Amino acid sequence: GAVVSQHPSRVICKSGTSVKIECRSLDFQATTMFWYRQFPKKSLMLMATSNEGSKATYEQGVEKDKFLINHASLTLSTLTVTSAHPEDSSFYICSATNYGQGDNEQFFGPGTRLTVL
Amino acid sequence: QKEVEQNSGPLSVPEGAIASLNCTYSDRVSQSFFWYRQYSGKSPELIMSIYSNGDKEDGRFTAQLNKASQYVSLLIRDSQPSDSATYLCAVEESNYQLIWGAGTKLIIKP
Numbered sequence: 001g002a003v004v005s006q007h008p009s010r011v012i013c014k015s016g017t018s019v020k021i022e023c024r025s026l027d028f029q030a031t032t033m034f035w036y037r038q039f040p041k042k043s044l045m046l047m048a049t050s051n052e053g054s055k056a057t058y059e060q061g062v063e064k065d066k067f068l069i070n071h072a073s074l075t076l077s078t079l080t081v082t083s084a085h086p087e088d089s090s091f092y093i094c095s096a097t098n099y100g101q102g103d104n105e106q107f108f109g110p111g112t113r114l115t116v117l
Numbered sequence: 118q119k120e121v122e123q124n125s126g127p128l129s130v131p132e133g134a135i136a137s138l139n140c141t142y143s144d145r146v147s148q149s150f151f152w153y154r155q156y157s158g159k160s161p162e163l164i165m166s167i168y169s170n171g172d173k174e175d176g177r178f179t180a181q182l183n184k185a186s187q188y189v190s191l192l193i194r195d196s197q198p199s200d201s202a203t204y205l206c207a208v209e210e211s212n213y214q215l216i217w218g219a220g221t222k223l224i225i226k227p
């Protein structure tokens with residue numbers, strides 16, 4: 001399967017600071033990337049869908065001004081959690097796919113565990 | 118509200134036996150179905166994808182799809198302790214987003 005990386009894998013920050021998470025597709029071009037959040041023992045929750053070169057589409061209840069997504073190239077999308085608070089502590093996971101190749105499988109990055117103090 | 122239903126488990130299976138995981142979905146027009154495995158503290162890993170009615174086999178894994186019954190399953194033959202994980206069923210919507218089940222926790226007992 002395709003390889004997707006995320007950086008950092010773990011981050012601890014103070015309340016009020018901003019944190020940027022990078023998601024890269026290493027061996028394919030990702031037309032679409034998805035950002036998920038997962039709380040302990042809960043299922044994945046889709047936050048937003050990101051297409052290269054266009055604005056992200058956010059799910060209901062997800063604040064677009066708080067969770068800034070930039071999909072600047074076919075191999076990189078970033079999620080910035082602005083003015084993070086303890087309730088933003090979670091496991092953030094990206095996935096990537098290339099629908100242009102006729103294969104609509106999503107491949108996941110290893111995730112970023114965010115802890116806001 | 119489109120839904121994907123899974124039994125949360127835990128499902129306990131003896132080592133070497135067949136583990137059977139089930140999933141039902143509500144959207145009749147769904148065409149693409151996926152099984153992911155997620156170990157605790159890790160991100161999901163794609164195990165199988167299936168698009169047509171019937172069975173699809175890959176090693177010890179077999180996915181089964183019945184669109185008329187809106188049912189998809191995953192069989193794991195010769196279960197190993199390393200198969201112990203949470204298995205997530207996902208169904209693709211027309212806009213390429215995935216609708217996720219809550220996952221079934223599988224425990225393989227040595």
